[in-house]
Amino acid sequence: MDPHPPKYVMLPENQGSIRPPPxxxxxxxxxxxxxKSGGNCCLRCxxxxxxxxxxxxxxxxxxxxxxxxxxxxxxxxxxxxxFTTAHFDMKPDFSLYTxxxxxxxxxxxxxxxxxxxxKDSSVEVVYQDSTLCSGQIxxxxxxxxxxxxxxxxxxxxxxxxxxxxxxxxxxRKSGKIPMEVKVTVPVSVVIGExxxxxxxxQVTCNxxxxxxxxxxxxxxxxxxxxxxxxx
Ligand SMILES: *[C@@H]1O[C@H](CO)[C@@H](O)[C@H](O)[C@H]1NC(C)=O
Numbered sequence: 001m002d003p004h005p006p007k008y009v010m011l012p013e014n015q016g017s018i019r020p021p022p023x024x025x026x027x028x029x030x031x032x033x034x035x036k037s038g039g040n041c042c043l044r045c046x047x048x049x050x051x052x053x054x055x056x057x058x059x060x061x062x063x064x065x066x067x068x069x070x071x072x073x074x075x076x077x078x079x080x081x082x083f084t085t086a087h088f089d090m091k092p093d094f095s096l097y098t099x100x101x102x103x104x105x106x107x108x109x110x111x112x113x114x115x116x117x118x119k120d121s122s123v124e125v126v127y128q129d130s131t132l133c134s135g136q137i138x139x140x141x142x143x144x145x146x147x148x149x150x151x152x153x154x155x156x157x158x159x160x161x162x163x164x165x166x167x168x169x170x171x172r173k174s175g176k177i178p179m180e181v182k183v184t185v186p187v188s189v190v191i192g193e194x195x196x197x198x199x200x201x202q203v204t205c206n207x208x209x210x211x212x213x214x215x216x217x218x219x220x221x222x223x224x225x226x227x228x229x230x231x
Contacts, residue, residue, distance in 0.1 A: 070112070071110070071112045071113055071191065072110070072111070072112070073110060073113055074109045074110050075227060076106060076107055076108045076109065076110075076115065076142075076227070077106075077107045077109070077225070077227075078104055078105065078106055078107070078183070078203045078205065078225045078227060079104070079105045079107075079205075079223060079225055080102060080103070080104055080105075080181055080205050080207055080220060080223050080225070081103045081104065081105045081149060082101070082102065082103035082217060082220075083100065083101075083102055083103075083179075083207065083209050083217070083218040083220060084100065084101040084102075084215075084216070084217045084218065085098070085099070085100055085211075085212045085213060085214050085215070085216065085218065086099040086100065086101060086153075086214060086215065087099035087155075087214055088212050088213070088214055090160075090165060094159070094160050094161055094162050094165055095157055095158065095159050095160055096132065096157065096158050096160045096165070097156075097157045098125070098132045098133045098154075098155070098156060098157075098158070098212075099133065099153070099154065099155045099156075100125055100132075100133060100153075100154045101151065101152070101153055101154075102123070102125070102151075102152045102154060102181060103149050103150065103151050103152075104137075104149070104150045104152065104181075104183065104203075104205075105147060105148075105149055105150075106142060106147070106148050106149075106150055107146075107147045108142050108143070108144070108145065108146050108147075108148075109145065110144060110145070111144050111145055112144065112191065112192075113144070113189060113190065113191055114141060114142060114143050114144060114146075114189075114190040114191075115141070115142045115187050115188065115189060115190065116139075116140075116141045116142075116187065116188040116190055116195060117137065117139055117140050117141075117142065117185050117186075117187055118139055118185060118186035118187065118188065118198065119139045119186075120185075120186055121136050121137045121139075121183065121184060121185035121186070122134060122135075122136060122182075122183070122184045122185075123135045123136065123137060123152045123154060123181065123182070123183050123184075124154075124180075124181070124182045125154055125156075125179055125180070125181055126179065126180040126181075126182060127164070127168065127177075127178075127179055127180075128164055128167065128178075130158055130160065130164060131156065131158060132154075132156055132158050133154040133155050133156025133157075133158070134154055134155075134156050135152045135153055135154035135155065136152070137150050137152050137183065137185060138150075141190070172211070172212060175210045175211065176208055176210065176221060177208065177209050177210070177211075177212060178206070178207070178208050179207045179208070179209060180204060180205065180206060180207065181204075181205040181207055182202070182203070182204050182205075183201075183202070183203040183204075183205075184200065184201070184202045184203075185200075185201055185203075186198050186199070186200055186201075187199050187200075187201045199229050199230065199231065200229070200230040201227060201228070201229050201230075202227070202228045202229075202230065203225050203226070203227045203228070204225065204226050204228070205223065205224065205225040205226075206222070206223075206224045206225075206226075207220065207222065207223055208220070208221040208222040208223075209221065
């Protein structure tokens with residue numbers, strides 16, 4: 001109610017502002033022109049970005065294709081070759097001291113890619129989710145088309161519990177002892193002379209051996225290894 005009277009009062013006061021409309025008529029033309037050129041600029045920018053992106057994707061694709069064609073990368077394979085028990089001592093308190101010598105065969109089938117195995121590795125022998133013993137593989141470089149036997153000595157004392165001890169005794173009697181050998185190792189991929197970034201490789205081998213008799217090489221009944229790479 002009150003705002004209406006002020007509006008009528010305002011008009012005479014704004015007489016000066018009535019003039020601008022003619023100017024404004026002109027101004028929009030310039031503005032619309034400048035808007036148009038601004039839009040063109042934006043469009044050009046987006047176009048450029050698109051062209052650049054397409055080019056980049058094309059280049060990366062070509063590079064990847066070239067890399068695969070020239071280097072033909074292949075995943076190395078692993079296998080437990082030998083499993084020998086040095087100690088297998090069940091203690092009356094249900095703890096178990098074990099010492100195994102495990103030989104893992106690492107096969108690098110690549111003819112242009114090498115691998116460097118780092119220091120901070122770990123190897124574990126696991127029986128029914130309990131770690132029996134552990135060790136480390138030595139750091140080494142594996143060249144092209146190379147097969148290396150990695151010998152690892154694993155030692156450890158585990159608190160075993162009577163249940164597991166019984167299960168293991170049963171397995172030993174039946175001559176089928178399921179074990180897991182877990183290897184975790186940092187691996188650098190080396191192309192030519194250039195080491196690329198390091199990956200954490202985890203190899204899990206499901207193993208069934210026929211005996212755990214000290215100082216006797218175990219027969220390996222089943223042996224499947226699954227490599228997994230953590231990026
Ligand atoms: C494979 O690499 C290992 C470790 O570098 C080396 O000791 C061995 O001689 C190589 N084997 C062959 C067949 O080149």
